[in-house]
Amino acid sequence: MIDNLRQHIINRVGKKPDNLEHVLDHFEEFSGERGQHLLVQGDVCKHVYYIAAGCIQVYIIDRQGQESTREFYVEDQWVTDIFGFQNQLPANESIKCVEACRLLRIHYDSFQLLSQQAPQFAAIYKEILEVSYNNTVYRVNALTAMNALERIRWLMENKPKIMTRLSSKLIASYLGISPETMTRLKSKL
Amino acid sequence: MIDNLRQHIINRVGKKPDNLEHVLDHFEEFSGERGQHLLVQGDVCKHVYYIAAGCIQVYIIDRQGQESTREFYVEDQWVTDIFGFQNQLPANESIKCVEACRLLRIHYDSFQLLSQQAPQFAAIYKEILEVSYNNTVYRVNALTAMNALERIRWLMENKPKIMTRLSSKLIASYLGISPETMTRLKSKL
DNA sequence: GACAGTCCTTGACAAATGTCAAGACTTTAT
């Protein structure tokens, strides 16, 4: 499992950093069962998770008690409540495993330490932050500019793996539509 | 105008940095008329803008040729096409002044230089990036979990100044609803 | 002051989407 993360870092940095093993020492293995929460809204997020295998959902509960999914994360991606983590403030979102997950996690204290000690670690974080921001910007534009059918097509083109991997109900909660509308529109594709 | 930026930086860093004037030297004054574009979709963004006065809209054009607003930025905020800027890739969004604006802008080359030379400059950038990401995350959740009326209420509570400052048409394009729906729902508040 | 252009509002209607309920089907746990 640690091999995935090692390779992930090497790919990003472009070569094997001198202090790579030191960085990896700060991570611990963590298994998440299907349905298990990594973070519940209101709690302070203490870890950043690297996903070696599985799929994770970040969501809120809307006024009717329904899950509304902000994002899904899969293998070779990172997940945390970034703002709450960096400022050690209560989270607005919940994070849970929608599949059995094999994870590597790093604690807040270690993360801050490495951010100072290891410039390449800080650089990777910055890059991930920029990509995450960019993805979220795309998503805002999709949500404001497209109707339900267009959003489904957008998802199929841009995240086809998510589309086939997850249940319709989860996809619907990600697109901001009801499961019934999802069913009906699928026949119009 | 440069005084605004000087104070902005001092507020963020917590004290006056030694190299502050050196940093400020890399900025140039720039005036934007109402309606003037700072960036057009497809172009590569060469500057980051600090807004000393005015209001700026970041938007895309949807399938029907309508503007769909991703975000508004006002005094004491920064605006650019972050991902396109950092990677010098064509922008997916357009940026324009919705009011007459007094701006300070820094060129890509200077920005990269300062990011290396001035740790505090890099730290401010990281902080802005995190706050921007967090705002966008909030926005995704509002768009997926709320209907039109709830979104209007959300805007009134969270960005009351935007609500009163800009035209209904612009607000509607920000909320992802038609101007007519905007008019009708305002009477239900 | 006249004009063009834009915005805001309203009405009538159409289209999109949500809600509720029921049954078939899958998956999960025991």
Next chain:
DNA sequence: ATAAAGTCTTGACATTTGTCAAGGACTGTC
């Protein structure tokens, strides 16, 4: 293997939202 729980689909209907058209209000320009 069976029961329990959750998911998917479909129908009927309600609600929300969009579209088109028209008129009044406002703004900037000549």
